[in-house]
Amino acid sequence: MLENAQNLLKKYYGYSTFRDGQKKVIQSILEGKDTFAIMPTGAGKSICYQIPALLLPGLTLVISPLISLMKDQVDSLQNNGIPATFINSSLKTSEVQDRLRKAQDGFYKLLYVAPERLESQQFCHILNSLEISLLAVDEAHCVSQWGHDFRPSYRFISTMLNQIPVRPIVSAFTATATEEVKEDVVGLLKLTNPNVYVTGFDRPNLSFAVIKAGNKNDFILNYIEDRTGQSGIIYAATRKEVDRLYENLRGKGYRIGKYHAGLSDNDRKKTQEAFLYDDDNIIVATNAFGMGIDKSNVRYVIHNNIPKNMEAYYQEAGRAGRDGEPSECLLLFAAQDIHVQKFLIEQSVLSPQRKVEQYKKLQAMIDYCHTPRCLRKYILEYFGEKNVFENCGNCSTCNDDSDLSDITIEAQKIFSCVYRMNQRWGTALVAQVLKGSRNKKVLENGFDQLSTHGIMQGYTIKEVRDMINILIAEEYLGLTDGQFPVVRLREKAGAVLKNEEKVFQKIQKRKEKVATDNSLFEILRSLRKEISMREQVPPYIVFQDSSLREMCEYFPIDEASMLTIKGVGEAKLNKYGEEFINVIRNYVEENGLMDRVSASYDNTKNSSKDKTPSHLITLKLYQTNNLLENIARIRDIKLKTVQEHLIQCSCEGLDVNLDVLIPEEHEAFILKVIDEIGGQKLKPIKEALPKEIDYIAIKAVLCKYKNVNSSS
Ligand code: ADP
Numbered sequence: 001m002l003e004n005a006q007n008l009l010k011k012y013y014g015y016s017t018f019r020d021g022q023k024k025v026i027q028s029i030l031e032g033k034d035t036f037a038i039m040p041t042g043a044g045k046s047i048c049y050q051i052p053a054l055l056l057p058g059l060t061l062v063i064s065p066l067i068s069l070m071k072d073q074v075d076s077l078q079n080n081g082i083p084a085t086f087i088n089s090s091l092k093t094s095e096v097q098d099r100l101r102k103a104q105d106g107f108y109k110l111l112y113v114a115p116e117r118l119e120s121q122q123f124c125h126i127l128n129s130l131e132i133s134l135l136a137v138d139e140a141h142c143v144s145q146w147g148h149d150f151r152p153s154y155r156f157i158s159t160m161l162n163q164i165p166v167r168p169i170v171s172a173f174t175a176t177a178t179e180e181v182k183e184d185v186v187g188l189l190k191l192t193n194p195n196v197y198v199t200g201f202d203r204p205n206l207s208f209a210v211i212k213a214g215n216k217n218d219f220i221l222n223y224i225e226d227r228t229g230q231s232g233i234i235y236a237a238t239r240k241e242v243d244r245l246y247e248n249l250r251g252k253g254y255r256i257g258k259y260h261a262g263l264s265d266n267d268r269k270k271t272q273e274a275f276l277y278d279d280d281n282i283i284v285a286t287n288a289f290g291m292g293i294d295k296s297n298v299r300y301v302i303h304n305n306i307p308k309n310m311e312a313y314y315q316e317a318g319r320a321g322r323d324g325e326p327s328e329c330l331l332l333f334a335a336q337d338i339h340v341q342k343f344l345i346e347q348s349v350l351s352p353q354r355k356v357e358q359y360k361k362l363q364a365m366i367d368y369c370h371t372p373r374c375l376r377k378y379i380l381e382y383f384g385e386k387n388v389f390e391n392c393g394n395c396s397t398c399n400d401d402s403d404l405s406d407i408t409i410e411a412q413k414i415f416s417c418v419y420r421m422n423q424r425w426g427t428a429l430v431a432q433v434l435k436g437s438r439n440k441k442v443l444e445n446g447f448d449q450l451s452t453h454g455i456m457q458g459y460t461i462k463e464v465r466d467m468i469n470i471l472i473a474e475e476y477l478g479l480t481d482g483q484f485p486v487v488r489l490r491e492k493a494g495a496v497l498k499n500e501e502k503v504f505q506k507i508q509k510r511k512e513k514v515a516t517d518n519s520l521f522e523i524l525r526s527l528r529k530e531i532s533m534r535e536q537v538p539p540y541i542v543f544q545d546s547s548l549r550e551m552c553e554y555f556p557i558d559e560a561s562m563l564t565i566k567g568v569g570e571a572k573l574n575k576y577g578e579e580f581i582n583v584i585r586n587y588v589e590e591n592g593l594m595d596r597v598s599a600s601y602d603n604t605k606n607s608s609k610d611k612t613p614s615h616l617i618t619l620k621l622y623q624t625n626n627l628l629e630n631i632a633r634i635r636d637i638k639l640k641t642v643q644e645h646l647i648q649c650s651c652e653g654l655d656v657n658l659d660v661l662i663p664e665e666h667e668a669f670i671l672k673v674i675d676e677i678g679g680q681k682l683k684p685i686k687e688a689l690p691k692e693i694d695y696i697a698i699k700a701v702l703c704k705y706k707n708v709n710s711s712s
């Protein structure tokens, strides 16, 4: 049965394999069991009921709480060639009737409805005339008062189930896993002996960072400058802060929208659409933004201010990378932001007891910002996961390979300059004076006469500003509030000026930037945009970023190779294949890349499932000091596969130290056995050795000494 499912996955979605969690859930549904799946955002819940929908004889009824998501999902299904539709309050009565009639004629495999529909007797009556094989309750936590978005209409689901003549298989999906919610879902939806599957909370493709930026504006500008064309969300704590950030960034020419509860419905809607359709890359918003946003290619989420608790943080940050592509979640920490959150709790109408709870949750959020441990570990343990690894290899703690350098003298120079400028100016001007600028403002104020003018000539303006920002983050300097923040000395600076305390700066070791050529990606992106406008669907529904990336890697210039691209199923091949193939072929011809095409094409043909030169990706991760376990997690592959990859790399002559795979105490022994019985076949070697020595070690030894021999 699963083999069939796998074929459909390729045919309709263009994916080669199910993720671990998906397989179990689909199997369970296909066995006719009620099934409850708790999986984090981006884990791929939709496919868990959509594939069974294709395999079961009748209709799959999907209860979905958000009108915008419904339309998105249905657009996406239709685009993959799967007959699906939705019914909600956005439609005219005649449209509803039309769709219901077609459903009765067996026209659709999936029908999405809003829960409120179930309150209508008339609608439930019509359901009786449909052959419903599967009920899928999306966002099932909405049935629970304990969840964050209780929807009373969800209670009508069990009423409806009681009324229809043949009870379908019932499946429920959510990302919320607290005990109360779990019990409510099983109880209130009246699931019968359900199989319950909980996959971990981890989102391996997201990296987490807490940054003490000092000057956040500078930080954000720097950050987005490197990411033109990528989609990102910047969350700020208050409307005022959103307005300020928005003005600041827009002034720099970025395509950007803003969103908060103070704007009109119409404005908010426009902003949201522009973001979905990639017209605006960046959105600055309060936490009012996000509910119902299914945009899959959000590459980063920056929190300009600390949010109220970890639940809110993980939900908001989790809007990055729903397509599984590497994405970044950054939290810019500043101690003064905590006051805003405390103020909000104080002002709220909560009971004193609830306030205490909120303070506790806020404290856990603050602790996250200060923890010296792995951030992902902190998050997962906060949400109750057990036996979490020590280091994830993909957060700002785990990746911190910075050296410390002593900047006491520089700090002293900066402090005295701030002091001599009477503590009335912003970072920019202070830096200019230190650098020795003679611009108008400097001269007008006579700052060129100061003894500190030009005493940091040896640095670039940016380096000076970075140092000032560090001194702000470390609370030697302070910034006043308001639109034009002024730098002031703080108490801590005194000890440094008196030579009683030293100041250090972390120097990030320069990561070698892999030079990537994005020109084809940009060409494909604009083609995608063109199609998106033509067909009135968001670009990510045409193709996800990950599909475009694979096209850039493999240059598919015919239909067969196009079909091997992740996310290209038969329907999309028919609809868009030709246009993309033409553009890629042109690009390849113009840039003389034909030899690369045949190389990657051979590769694709040889292994039908996974066409990525996967071992090279593994090697890349390994070279940035990742533990093998972490690479396995980040890439969602088995540890053994990671080990095999390294061996493969080494055998291909790449520089990999295989000693990590060979237990030192066994190496000589393995070599001896190979010496005795030869290295042609693995099995006899394995059998001649003690059980605890595994194949990996043997292969690694074989490869290690083969390379030594051949290079000597
Ligand atoms: P969720 O509802 O759990 O947040 P989605 O169903 O929206 O997640 O899926 C998240 C993303 O993962 C989508 O872009 C989807 O196309 C992709 N996806 C799902 N299953 C697979 C798979 N087996 N292989 C590759 N990508 C997948």
Ligand code: ZN
Pocket (backbone or CB within 6 Å): 373, 374, 375, 376, 377, 391, 392, 393, 394, 395, 396, 397, 398
């Ligand atoms: Zn980590």
